[in-house]
Amino acid sequence: MTKKQRQKATLAEVAAMAEVDVSTVSRVLRGQSEQRIRAETKERILEVAKKLNYRANYTARALRMSRTFTLGIVVPQLDNPVFSAAIRGAENVAAKNGYSLLISHRDPGDAGTTIAKLSQMNRVDGLLVASLDADEVLRSDLAEANVPYVLLNRQLPGTALSVVLDSREAARRATEYLISLGHLRIGHLGGRPGGFNAQERLAGYKMALEAADIAFDPSLVTMGDYTFSAGRESVRELAKTDATAIMAATLVSAAGAMAELRLAGWQLPQEMSVIALHDALFAEMLFPALSTVMMPTEEMGRVAADLLISKLSGADPEPVLALPPGRLIVRDSTVAPRSGARTSK
Amino acid sequence: MTKKQRQKATLAEVAAMAEVDVSTVSRVLRGQSEQRIRAETKERILEVAKKLNYRANYTARALRMSRTFTLGIVVPQLDNPVFSAAIRGAENVAAKNGYSLLISHRDPGDAGTTIAKLSQMNRVDGLLVASLDADEVLRSDLAEANVPYVLLNRQLPGTALSVVLDSREAARRATEYLISLGHLRIGHLGGRPGGFNAQERLAGYKMALEAADIAFDPSLVTMGDYTFSAGRESVRELAKTDATAIMAATLVSAAGAMAELRLAGWQLPQEMSVIALHDALFAEMLFPALSTVMMPTEEMGRVAADLLISKLSGADPEPVLALPPGRLIVRDSTVAPRSGARTSK
DNA sequence: TAGGTATGAACAAACGATTGTTCAAGATCA
DNA sequence: TGATCTTGAACAATCGTTTGTTCATACCTA
DSSP states (O other): OOHHHHSOOOHHHHHHHHTSOHHHHHHHHHTOOGGGSOHHHHHHHHHHHHHTTOOOOHHHHHHHHTOOOEEEEEESOSSOHHHHHHHHHHHHHHHHTTOEEEEEEOOSSSTTHHHHHHHHTTOOSEEEEOOOSOHHHHHHHHHHOOSOEEEESOOOSSSOEEEEEOHHHHHHHHHHHHHHTTOOSEEEEEOOTTOHHHHHHHHHHHHHHHHTTOOOOGGGEEEOOSSHHHHHHHHHHHHTTTOOEEEESSHHHHHHHHHHHHHTTOOTTTTOEEEEESOOGGGTTSSSOOEEEOOOHHHHHHHHHHHHHHHHTTOOOOSEEEEOOOOEEOOSSOOOOOSSOOOOO | OOHHHHSOOOHHHHHHHHTSOHHHHHHHHHTOOGGGSOHHHHHHHHHHHHHTTOOOOHHHHHHHHTOOOEEEEEESOSSOHHHHHHHHHHHHHHHHTTOEEEEEEOOSSSTTHHHHHHHHTTOOSEEEEOOOSOHHHHHHHHHHOOSOEEEESOOOSSSOEEEEEOHHHHHHHHHHHHHHTTOOSEEEEEOOTTOHHHHHHHHHHHHHHHHTTOOOOGGGEEEOOSSHHHHHHHHHHHHTTTOOEEEESSHHHHHHHHHHHHHTTOOTTTTOEEEEESOOGGGTTSSSOOEEEOOOHHHHHHHHHHHHHHHHTTOOOOSEEEEOOOOEEOOSSOOOOOSSOOOOO
16 A cells, blocks of 8 residues: 555655755755755755655645745636636646636626635635626726736726737638628627627628728627527528628527528528637537637637736736637638528518 | 725734734634633624735635645536536535635546646645546546545446436436337437446436337447547448437537438438437537437536535545436427338438 | 855744633632 | 632644755865
8 A cells, every 4th residue: 555655745754754954855846046955965855755755735835935826717607618718728828837727607696706705815826807797897896806817808998917819800801701702791790789899890890891892781780799599689680681691709699690590491501601700619510510710719718827927927918918810710601692692581 | 095905914913903812813703612702802803804804814724724625626628518517516516615616627648647736735625526538547547646536427436436427317218208209210329338328328228218118229329439520420320220310428429410410411300300418508509409308417516516525524425426317308309200211311 | 274165954934824722810609 | 718610812833835044064265
């Protein structure tokens, strides 16, 4: 049984066995200021440490250094592929830098409690915050935080650190692609009217139209939120128009739109092309498989964690980092428009 | 600016302001052994603590009590809805009990490191472990753990604590439903041949057939793993048979099967009914919307966290807890077979 | 050879809580 | 009134590190 060996060995035990002081052991094991230690002593200590399978007690270290080497991430939803990707990215970077990731799901209801709890109890050194809340709500939540934080895909006027996706460019690219297929009447299934990202996407959509000399028609734009059911509802408006293609703000609303159209008897993609921003496995699972502009959400998580860690290390990084959209992924949901447009249904 | 107030107040500061000893403050704030404290003193301390917005320093407490009040959860994938649901459940229960949840994504590659790292550094009091690894790999990983752990939807002979879903009953129920629709030739799109859960599902499938006096036909069973592409491949076998319905092990493989059949020109659900185990939002996004037997994965997370916490509190709970499957959710992917079966394609 | 500088390691003070023990003063009793 | 018991709170040790300071020894230099 090696059980005994696995039990936590303390610095004191290593010190005793190596017949030196704990401080010496600590210095050797930390690897810093090696100058002041005889090679022979160092070796002896290293040997004993290995034999005892010594691991620094994380808690003691955290107390002494008043740093927990833990990052918290607060997300509104855990099952949204966008957030899980961000979490994965953040976790990777955190781990790579010796940090752990504390996850905290926060229902839009319980304002602030999570952020406050994590940061005020000194559980985390910093916070990664993704929120769907309105600006004021988020702002007042963050006021409770007594640690540095980075916002995910969100911008809040002020000095807050943020990592944002370039929704505008992504929207532009998606729209541009539809145009390149020959579509002239392109609907936009957008996000919440007030939201920053919704505006950005709309702007990108307009840019693409403009570049192609297509007049912007407000009746082709419907705003909802980012849910499946909102997608279904919104698309009913577009179905009444002569749109031949839809650029959707996100995967799930695109899925809603396709489901609804199909139920109404439309042939997809022949009668309506659909493209969405963001990409995930299930874009491929839809029928027709959904064309998308991939958004680097995992990288957003990585970059945010990086930013936070560098901030924690004393750096003073750029407050806002924008990530370019990823590549266009053409699947089966986008085709050239048929010569004769469908009249209505 | 209330900034100053928000800075971490220590026990000593509260004690000083209330003109008592730290130990007294601690006792009052812990709420234990209240007997030995004058009501008046207690009140004064409480008042000061509130004024100073005192929060116990989590790290100091952890060191002193040698408990971190943190649970670790190790998952193989972060974007799989099954795991995110489990995480959500675990996080809820953890939070409710004053624990935090440390998340750790563990690629099937880096054997053991994660578990060892978390537990040997005293970062967590216990571990929730979800793994797709083979038994021996998992077992050797766990040998490194020097904290209690609970396995998620996995059983490992021995005394390990587990929470498992009743895959057998779920499979039975799904199959039973297909039979009730009139299907007699039912295919099963299963999981990894060696896996415990795969066996269970197969057993449930057989039970339902038997109960309906339908002979078991091995050629109607194909095993793969739980991915989209595996679903596509496996279903080709079934397409060659006279099966009129498929009971799939999980959502994504069902989605793969549907995608493949459709590409091959099948009419769904008329020519092939499909039902899957597990439920998530995207079952509704598929076309036709996928019928499922819901599996309580979120509850699995909750129960597992509960189990772990009770174990940490000194209880000696049942090693294996089985959760009954949830209800049958009938959507559009399952219909009665047509009188004349499709011959082939 | 005496005085000064490196060198290597021990000493000791935190970090901020929890908790067993001690102790002064007031209450109780004979 | 003196001895004993309660009560309320202070004292003090401890958890396992990190890190500034002290200190003995050996080494130089003059």
